[in-house]
Each structure stands twice: as C-alpha cells, then as structure tokens.
C-alpha cells in the first residue's frame with residue numbers, strides 16, 4: 001500500500017498537520033485564519049486544499065464543495081486534493097468523516113471511508129520509474145480523526161485495495177511499449193495473481209497456435225515479440241453460484257501494422273493495453289473486497305508491428321470460433337484479438353461477459369476524451385453495468401448496435417471484413433465483436449479509447465494512464481449475484 005491509513009479519536013502528536021473539511025459557502029471554523037484563507041482564494045471548492053499556519057500548528061483547509069452536492073464521490077476528490085497538497089509532510093491527520101461529513105443524511109460511513117481512501121491513494125500516485133530525480137513525495141501516513149468505527153476502518157482498507165488495483169492499471173499503461181512486451185506483461189500478471197489469491201494460466205506462442213487463436217496470431221505476425229494469452233480466475237469461498245467474465249484488449253503497443261499510424265497518432269499508443277490493465281487491476285482487488293462470485297479474466301496480449309512478414313491488407317484470419325475475417329486495415333487490430341478472447345470466454349458459458357478496450361478513435365470523436373462508449377446485446381446487463389459505473393464515478397454512455405449496420409462489413413472473400421464505413425466506427429467495431437459472443441450470453445463492450453489516458457491533470461489523475469474501468473469492474477463483481 002502506498003499510504004498507511006488509520007483511524008484515531010484525535011490527531012496523533014506526530015501528525016505534522018491536520019486537515020479540516022470545509023463546505024463551499026460555509027463559515028470557516030474559528031481556529032482557522034479566515035482572512036488569510038480568503039485572501040489566498042480559498043472558497044471551499046471541491047478538490048482544493050490550502051495549508052495555513054495557526055497558533056496550534058499547521059492546518060489544511062480541505063474544500064468539500066457545496067454541502068447540497070456532497071456524496072462519497074466528492075470525498076474521493078477532496079481526499080485526492082488533500083494528498084497532493086500535503087506531499088511535503090510525512091504524517092498528516094484529516095478530520096472529515098468526523099465533523100462536517102457525518103451530519104450529511106444518507107451518507108454511508110463505510111462507503112465514504114472507501115471513497116476517501118481511494119482519493120488519498122490516487123492523489124499521491126506518481127509514475128517515476130524512469131526519473132533519475134523523482135519529485136519529492138514524503139507522504140506516508142494519514143490518520144482519519146474523529147472515528148474509529150469498524151465500518152470506517154474496513155472502508156479505508158477496501159478503498160485502498162481498489163485504489164491499488166487502479167494504480168497498478170495506471171503503471172502498466174505508463175510503462176513504455178518497448179519495456180512492457182507481452183511476455184513481460186504476462187510475468188507481471190503472474191506475480192500479481194500469486195499475492196491476490198488468483199489462479200493464472202499463461203499460453204505461449206505454441207499454446208496459442210494449438211488453441212487456434214487466429215486473430216491474435218495474425219496481429220502478432222509483424223512482431224519480434226511473441227504473443228501471450230493470460231487467463232485469471234477468482235474463486236469465491238463456498239459454492240459457486242455465478243460467473244462473470246472480464247475481457248481486456250492487451251495491445252502493448254499499436255503502431256498500426258502495415259496500415260501504419262502517423263507519428264502523432266502513435267505517440268500514446270503504449271496505452272493500447274488499457275483494457276487489459278483495467279481487468280488486471282480489478283482482478284487484483286477481488287480478494288480484499290471479498291467478492292462472492294467467480295470471475296474469469298481473458299487477456300490477449302500482443303503488439304501491432306510491421307515486420308517483414310506482417311499481416312497484409314487482404315489477408316484472411318480464422319478466429320477461434322471458426323469465423324473468418326478479411327483484414328483490410330491492419331490498424332483495426334483490437335477486434336481481431338478480442339474476437340479470439342470473446343470466443344474463448346463464451347465457451348466457458350459465464351453468466352455475463354464484459355470487455356474493455358481502447359478500441360476506436362471514433363468513440364473519442366463521439367464522446368470526447370473522458371466518457372467511455374457502452375454497447376450491449378442485453379438491456380438488463382447494460383443497465384447493471386451503467387449502475388456500477390455510476391456508483392464508481394466512471395462515466396459511460398450507451399451507443400446502439402443496429403443490426404443493419406452490419407452490411408458495412410460484409411466481405412466478398414471471408415465471413416466479414418475488419419472495418420466498416422467511414423462513419424460510426426465505434427458502433428461497427430462493437431457489431432464486429434458481437435459476432436464472437438455466444439448469442440445467449442449477456443455482454444457489454446466498453447470502448448475506453450478516450451478515458452484510459454489523460455493529457456490533463458485533476459486531483460485524482462496525472463498525465464498518462466488513468467486506470468479507468470477498474471472501479472466499475474470491482475463494483476460490478478461485488479454487486480453481481
């Protein structure tokens with residue numbers, strides 16, 4: 001765990017400062033120098049933290065936003081702002097759940113503690129593996145003051161575990177594509193699985209050939225790095241009543257293949273395993289959350305390069321389920337490897353399948369950089385995933401899967417082409433994926449091309465990988481029956 005989070009009746013003597021939550025528009029407490037805070041522009045805005053000296057020592061005013069808008073999600077953002085602002089201090093205390101917040105009607109203390117822990121951890125996150133001089137980040141311990149209830153303690157532990165999963169996803173995305181090759185990624189997943197109570201099966205090139213994963217093999221053909229296919233399983237205590245399948249696109253670098261991308265288009269393409277990273281991060285937290293259903297993860301891993309024997313436009317690939325695809329644009333590679341993964345997931349007959357993929361630039365055109373596209377073959381499961389995403393404060397928006405659009409990818413030589421027409425590319429990609437999901441299995445596809453990565457900072461995110469999807473997947477698993 002990056003931070004040590006604990007609870008105490010009052011601030012420990014070793015705490016170098018104490019944070020105090022303040023709602024926007026509310027009067028400042030008497031022990032804070034209101035003139036100083038006001039002159040420095042502090043107004044209780046959510047995510048803003050300002051450190052001030054007082055006669056009693058250092059205090060931090062922690063903005064909570066308007067009281068009437070306050071939710072557990074606001075607490076995540078406030079915690080993130082606080083962790084960022086106090087990074088020069090080793091040990092700090094925070095009085096949030098105690099005073100202001102406990103008066104809020106309907107706010108569950110456990111859920112509040114969970115969101116707060118997530119915010120604290122995420123706000124303190126940095127990716128500095130390759131910095132010879134890492135930025136100063138001293139924060140080690142945060143004590144939540146004013147309550148020692150079991151619900152709050154447990155919420156802090158669970159929130160920290162979920163945040164750790166999200167930070168793992170971020171770090172995997174932030175690792176350079178030349179470093180995090182498919183074999184290296186598989187090795188890291190194996191190590192994670194051991195400590196997270198998961199079983200892990202890794203298929204190498206020979207096993208992938210035996211399993212007839214023609215999409216994965218076709219995309220890998222232009223690379224000198226071999227592919228991997230990783231399966232993870234979480235098995236709950238007691239009788240297994242239901243099984244969820246998580247599928248994640250794991251393109252460790254997307255150069256586009258022979259249909260090569262532009263230099264600018266390639267710049268962030270180490271993020272193209274963001275779907276796999278989200279699944280890996282979520283799987284890592286299932287034990288801590290004590291998920292009561294079985295969860296299986298399917299991760300096809302390859303890069304998309306353009307070596308001398310790369311898949312050529314016009315080549316035909318045979319996917320695991322027997323269907324054939326004419327590859328007319330090698331840059332539409334995600335659907336090819338997901339086709340194999342969705343076929344394999346379907347064979348195990350889970351109760352529902354959700355896939356996450358940085359699949360199309362078209363989805364970013366439709367929804368912008370911060371909202372994922374959601375597509376589904378089942379309205380009930382779509383509603384369940386939307387509810388999970390809302391509870392996790394990750395934004396999704398449903399796009400339709402109109403059957404008649406499938407004529408756009410009819411092929412004269414194979415069962416289908418791997419591309420549709422020039423408009424609605426997020427939808428045609430979703431329709432192509434639907435061909436590889438067993439018809440009677442509820443399925444949701446999340447196109448996370450936008451939100452998997454960010455070029456702008458906010459309290460909870462730094463430039464680079466965001467770990468988008470981890471919280472939604474964990475929420476889905478813990479509420480699934």
Ligand code: BES
Pocket residue numbers: 254272329331332333334358359360361362419420425449450
């Ligand atoms: N990985 C990209 C999609 C992407 C773009 C993710 C930008 C994140 C940010 C995907 O493999 C891709 O290249 N898609 C093509 C599909 C097209 C060739 C039909 C695209 O979106 O241009």
Ligand code: MN
Pocket residue numbers: 254256304330331332333334
């Ligand atoms: Mn591509």
Ligand code: ZN
Pocket residue numbers: 251254272331333334358359
């Ligand atoms: Zn891609």
